[in-house]
Amino acid sequence: MRRFAPGATIFDTETDASRILFISSGWVVSSRTMSNGTRIVTDFSLHGDVLSSASALMSQESVQAISPVTCYEFAGQLSGQGSEGASQLPFIMTVEMMKRHARMVERLASIGRRDAFGRTGHLLLELAVRAGNASRPELDGFECPLKQAEIGDALGLSTVHVNRVLKDMRVAGLLSFRNGIVEFLNRRKLMEIVDFEPSYLSVPDASIGHADR
Known part of the structure; x- marks a missing residue:
């Protein structure tokens, strides 16, 4: 078990040490700083x-905790040798790479084909699916520790632009983002507007079944 405070690297x-961590709770951001100082999430x-x-x-990324983070560290190496848990690591990492690749492809497509409103709405809908149910049963949304600057760095937008988009969403009765809480006022309509289809967030059963044989 490993724990990281907000802001910890x-x-x-x-x-240099090879480590593999499974996130039990919390939010983590991966980013890369360009030579001109620009940060890309x-x-x-x-x-x-x-x-x-x-x-x-390999990606020259910095990985930091956004909120308090709890992780389990896998024992063993990716060689598949050793304990039963270690022998599962190649499959676990393959599935994880598939999931991350799908997210990044969708992010690139979003940046290339959507305006600021569409990019922001799509990202927040994605994070809602990945975050799961909120601690408040009556809330259609999720607890989100992200700052507007982090959202902007992920979408190629300035903080001012993100703030303007969030205000437009609130005025339109679609979404509210206040005090670390994203609340969907009309999730279905927002999904239609930004063309959000969550199927890219799940690994096909056929892929998992094939790997188990």
Whole structure:
């Protein structure tokens, strides 16, 4: 079990030890800083996701905790040798790579074909699916520790632009983002407007079944 405080670095480009972590709770951000100082958020990781120091090193990413994060560290290596738990690591990492690839492809498509409203709405709908049910049963939404700057860095938008889009969504009766809570005022209509189809967030059963044989 490993715990990280908000703002703590989990992996960075200087990490040399090979480590694989399963997120039990909390939010994590992966980002890359360009030579001109611009920060690009490449992904957000939540409970159930897997973090790999080797992947972060190859991508030259910095991986940091956004909220308090609890992780389990896998024992063993990716060679498939050793304990039964270690022998499952290649499959676990393959599934994780499939999931992350699907998210990044959708993010690229979103940036390329959607305006700021569409990008922001699509990302928040994706995060809602991945975050799962809120702690408040009456809430159609989720607890979100992200700052507007982090959302902007993930979508290629300025903080001012993100703020304007969120205001437009609230005025339109679609979504409210206040005090760390995203509440959908009309989730179905927002999904239609931004063309959100959540099927890319789940691994096909056929792929898992094939890997088990």
